[in-house]
Amino acid sequence: MKIIFNGEEKSITGMTVFEYLQTLDMDPRPLAIELNREILPKNNYKTTMLREGDQLEVVWFVGGG
Amino acid sequence: MVEKKDKLIIAGREFTSRLMVGTGKYESFKQMVTAIEKSGAEIVTVAVRRVNISDRSKESLLDHIDLQKYTLLPNTAGCYTADDAIRTCRLAREAGLSDFVKLEVLGDDKTLFPNNEELLKAAQTLVREGFTVLPYTSDDPIVCRKLQDIGCAAVMPLGAPIGSGLGIRNPYNIRIILETVTVPVIVDAGVGTASDAAIAMELGCDGVLMNTAIAGAKDPVAMAEAMNMAVRAGRLAYLAGRIPKKLYATASSPLEGVIE
Numbered sequence: 447m448k449i450i451f452n453g454e455e456k457s458i459t460g461m462t463v464f465e466y467l468q469t470l471d472m473d474p475r476p477l478a479i480e481l482n483r484e485i486l487p488k489n490n491y492k493t494t495m496l497r498e499g500d501q502l503e504v505v506w507f508v509g510g511g
Numbered sequence: 512m513v514e515k516k517d518k519l520i521i522a523g524r525e526f527t528s529r530l531m532v533g534t535g536k537y538e539s540f541k542q543m544v545t546a547i548e549k550s551g552a553e554i555v556t557v558a559v560r561r562v563n564i565s566d567r568s569k570e571s572l573l574d575h576i577d578l579q580k581y582t583l584l585p586n587t588a589g590c591y592t593a594d595d596a597i598r599t600c601r602l603a604r605e606a607g608l609s610d611f612v613k614l615e616v617l618g619d620d621k622t623l624f625p626n627n628e629e630l631l632k633a634a635q636t637l638v639r640e641g642f643t644v645l646p647y648t649s650d651d652p653i654v655c656r657k658l659q660d661i662g663c664a665a666v667m668p669l670g671a672p673i674g675s676g677l678g679i680r681n682p683y684n685i686r687i688i689l690e691t692v693t694v695p696v697i698v699d700a701g702v703g704t705a706s707d708a709a710i711a712m713e714l715g716c717d718g719v720l721m722n723t724a725i726a727g728a729k730d731p732v733a734m735a736e737a738m739n740m741a742v743r744a745g746r747l748a749y750l751a752g753r754i755p756k757k758l759y760a761t762a763s764s765p766l767e768g769v770i771e
Contacts, residue, residue, distance in 0.1 A: 476571040478606035510558025511533030511722025
């Protein structure tokens with residue numbers, strides 16, 4: 447199935463948000479995630495299944511003024 | 512000593528330092544950490560951006576900032592609408608687990624001046640959602656009053672355009688803002704060198720926020736220390752009360768007993 451990750455289309459198999467982050471080798475701790483424009487609380491990463499057409503925004507802090 | 516008891520209070524939280532610094536534009540995390548240390552700042556701004564999955568070697572900024580020591584102030588830099596700024600703040604709260612946000616909604620990318628209409632709209636929603644909102648705004652006393660009325664925890668008028676280093680271009684507006692609002696007034700943007708920061712503080716501002724003036728200096732660590740001293744010197748001079756300006760001289764030495 448296809449999802450949109452940070453504006454780019456990705457093909458993935460069915461999995462949770464947490465599992466998807468693992469495939470990307472990303473530590474979930476410093477991240478914040480929006481799923482279809484709604485905040486996805488950290489506690490829900492392991493229980494939230496990604497679905498066809500889902501839009502993920504995955505952000506963290508970078509240097510800024 | 513007058514300075515020791517003098518605290519900056521934002522939304523009930525007490526800070527000793529009146530200098531707030533950014534984390535952008537440094538050569539390395541190491542340089543950033545040393546500069547922040549030397550600045551004496553307790554509040555540091557950060558930006559919220561998409562993670563880059565093609566560059567997995569990239570370290571997290573938070574690996575380098577001691578959250579026991581510093582209060583994060585996530586910004587909404589790069590947002591041009593209230594909606595984008597609100598989304599960014601919600602993400603920032605999720606990532607940083609704090610309600611403090613530096614709200615900026617920009618009008619165009621050439622001046623980076625605020626779009627005050629969108630700013631007020633965003634501030635309204637964010638205050639309702641429980642955020643502690645510190646808005647970057649024009650040096651406009653009316654807009655500042657509206658931001659205070661909405662419930663913002665401080666107002667942060669610009670001294671000059673972001674990154675311009677032009678200093679405090681309209682000290683009279685800043686003075687009117689100081690007389691108009693009761694929330695802390697923090698000059699955000701425009702500082703180029705230490706005297707600019709001192710001028711802001713001598714006017715009676717509650718704090719100064721800067722990034723480029725330090726990170727863009729030839730020696731950012733030395734400039735961070737200079738800004739630390741300038742903000743403290745300016746504040747102390749403000750509290751001490753300057754002499755009135757006069758056109759003609761007044762002798763400092765006794766007029767009597769001059770040899771003839």
